[in-house]
Every structure is written in structure tokens, then in C-alpha cells.
Amino acid sequence: MSRETDFNPKILAFLCNWCSYAGADLAGISRLQYPANVRVIRVPCSGRVDPFYILKALQQGVDGILVSGCHPGDCHYLSGNYVARRRFALLKKLLDYVGIEDKRVQFTWVSAAEGERYSQVIKGITEDIKKLGPAKRLVKKF
Amino acid sequence: MNINNSIQEKAKELLAKNSVGVVVGFSKGTINNKSTPFFARTPVEAEKLICDSNCTQNLATYLHTIERKGKIGILARGCEARSVLTLIKEKQLNREDVYIIGIPCQGVAENGELHSSCKICTSKNPVIYDDLASEKVEDQEVDRFEEVNLFEGQSSDERWSFFENEVSKCIRCYACRNACPSCYCPSCFVDQSQPSWFGKTNNLSDTSVFHIVRALHMAGRCVDCGACSRSCPMGVNLRKLTLKMEKEVLERFNYTTGMNLEEAAPLASFSAEDNEDYMREE
Numbered sequence: 001m002s003r004e005t006d007f008n009p010k011i012l013a014f015l016c017n018w019c020s021y022a023g024a025d026l027a028g029i030s031r032l033q034y035p036a037n038v039r040v041i042r043v044p045c046s047g048r049v050d051p052f053y054i055l056k057a058l059q060q061g062v063d064g065i066l067v068s069g070c071h072p073g074d075c076h077y078l079s080g081n082y083v084a085r086r087r088f089a090l091l092k093k094l095l096d097y098v099g100i101e102d103k104r105v106q107f108t109w110v111s112a113a114e115g116e117r118y119s120q121v122i123k124g125i126t127e128d129i130k131k132l133g134p135a136k137r138l139v140k141k142f
Numbered sequence: 143m144n145i146n147n148s149i150q151e152k153a154k155e156l157l158a159k160n161s162v163g164v165v166v167g168f169s170k171g172t173i174n175n176k177s178t179p180f181f182a183r184t185p186v187e188a189e190k191l192i193c194d195s196n197c198t199q200n201l202a203t204y205l206h207t208i209e210r211k212g213k214i215g216i217l218a219r220g221c222e223a224r225s226v227l228t229l230i231k232e233k234q235l236n237r238e239d240v241y242i243i244g245i246p247c248q249g250v251a252e253n254g255e256l257h258s259s260c261k262i263c264t265s266k267n268p269v270i271y272d273d274l275a276s277e278k279v280e281d282q283e284v285d286r287f288e289e290v291n292l293f294e295g296q297s298s299d300e301r302w303s304f305f306e307n308e309v310s311k312c313i314r315c316y317a318c319r320n321a322c323p324s325c326y327c328p329s330c331f332v333d334q335s336q337p338s339w340f341g342k343t344n345n346l347s348d349t350s351v352f353h354i355v356r357a358l359h360m361a362g363r364c365v366d367c368g369a370c371s372r373s374c375p376m377g378v379n380l381r382k383l384t385l386k387m388e389k390e391v392l393e394r395f396n397y398t399t400g401m402n403l404e405e406a407a408p409l410a411s412f413s414a415e416d417n418e419d420y421m422r423e424e
Binding site: 051052055056059066072073079082083085086087088089090091092093094095096097098099100101102106107108109117120121124125137138139140141 | 293294298299300301302303304305306331339340341345347348350351354355357358361383386387390391394395408409412413414416417418420421422424
């Protein structure tokens, strides 16, 4: 068997309560299929996701991270995702700069009506992470 | 008149008239070619004040901790003036509480040569001041991000091994944090125990996270004075990460730290047109 099929990555998804989590819910009630590699954490807003959460998860050996919120302009709190977008841009660029693989940490927008898109995103990111292989960098060894 | 005389004159006058309670500056150190931060509280003490290329600290660091009796006078070179401006902008200090004696600067030395942050300095003259100690000097035209661009050109494996190598030198003494005027949180994330975000040991992963988060916290706030890297006992290349943040903040949000008081801080504001090039494409 090839390495790609052997490896079952653990992917952590931070989904905002108002859009992406509802989008995931819609994917569920629509009976859409997507890989079971993703573990969802519901957050009030994408603006609630502190870079600490992402770094801590990488330290603990998570293979991939997805942060998803409402599309720009649709934030339940009006500007939470705009602020998050600036913060994530810097985090992503810095992680890339120090040598964390580009696709390890990803950001996207999924609305409550985009159940189909949610399942596509999860399929896509699972494939990306399978190609990258297990996380090695930044993982804390005891 | 040489610059030290001019500084001493101005400080003496301010202290004699009681218009400031203290003048923060430098005095000659106890070993050769080292100066030390000095707090002049009387006109007599003001005669010890100097400012030369051996003054490696950023004096704005002392503005949060100094005992306050009346206004604070401070000597400020280009980068220090930007730090003071940043502190005022972040509401750590009132403009009226500080009297800035601006010093056009020719750079500071480390091991006999111009420090790396001074080599690419584009703000030798203070941007904010009440009085100038000498004539302004000419600013240089220089590509500030040459080093960052070169590093970005390397492969992800090369970058990671460089980063890991730099970080492995770190002994977590936090001298960089203490030397930095922008690090003033009463409780730093590395000291917190509830929640304890990251381990306190010099485990490589924890240390890496410390450096990543330090750089993130500096984004849009670092003036690249280089005080952190000069204070580092292990010679960690700290400016590698903060310069990258400076570049991203400039390119994405068109913001340069500490240049004017009106502009909103980049991470405390947003624009609907912000670049999304880093996001997942479907």
C-alpha cells in the first residue's frame, strides 16, 4: 500500500458559529460525503481564533488546520472576520517564512448556505495534508 | 559645540527650571566602549549625560517603569523617537508628559562596526521632538528588505533548518523582551500559567513558538531599533522575523510603524479591500 493511503491525518477545523459551522451542519443534513479526518471546534467568530490556538495545535501534533468564517461583509459581528483576515495574513506568512509547509495551515470562508462547498473544502484539505505527510515541524517531543 | 555639550546644556536648563523631573539618557559605562542608561534628576547629574555610538539600548523602554515626578525628559534618536510615538499611540503615555530632546543619529556600534539595524536605517532623524540637540543628518536610500527577500528565495526546508538552528541557541532569558520598548504587557504570554499556553523550558518546540509569537506581537509595532538583537547573549538573529513582519505590514497594509500619530494601527483596523492571496483557493 502506498504511503498516501496509509496515512490518516488529523485535521483540526475552527468553524465560526454563524456561517461555517452551520455550513458543516448543512453538509451533514444534506447527507454529503466528506473524509472523517476533520475534528471541528466551534468558535463564536473567526475573529475569536487566536494564533495561540493554531500554534498550540501544531505543537500537539495536529497534521493540518483549517480556520473558516463568514464571507467578508457577512460577519455576524460586522467586522470580526475583517480583523481576523489581517491577523491570519501575518500568521500564515510568518509560518511560511520560518519553514512550516504552506498547506499545513489554511484559511477560507464558508457560508451557512454552502454545505456543498464545505464538503469540497474538507475533501481538498484532506488531500493536501495527505500529500504533505505527517506534521514534523514544531511538534513538541517529550 | 559637540553633541554631548549640547545635550548637557539642554538637560541642565530643563532640570534647573523644573520643567522636567528627570532626563533619561546615557552616561559613560564602567568598561571601555560601553555606555549605560542614566537618569539625571539634578542639574549636576545632567553633566554626566552623553550620547554616542556605544549607547546600544533603546531608552523608550524605561518610559513605562520610571518613577514619575513631573514630566519626563528623554533623549531620542530616530528609532527611539518612533518608539516613543508608538507608545503615545498605544496610549501608554501622554504626549504632554514627555519632553523629547531629539538627536539626529549616525548609528550605534557593535563589536567595532555599525550594527546591522543601523546599516539599513532610513529614519536617522527623530520624527517627533520638542528640541533638537544638533543639525539634522541626511537619510540614506537603502533597500530595507534585501535580507528578507533573499531568505524568502530559499526552499522551505532550508528556511526551517535555519530557523531551528537560530532558535536552538535561545536560552529563554527574555533579554529581547525586556530590551524592547514595545513589550510592556504586565503579564507576558510566556509567563502566564492559567492558561499555560506554552512550556517554560528550553524545549525546541516551545522556544520556536516563543519566537514566532514574539514576532507576531511585534507586527506593526517594531521600529527595528535592534535593541533586542544587541541585548541577546546568545546571538540569535531576532531581526530576521521582525523584519519579515515589517515587510508584510508595509506591503499589505501600507503602514510604517511610528511615523505619525493619526494613522490607525494595522491590526486594530481593517479595510474591505485587504489582500486575500494567502487564502485557500477552490
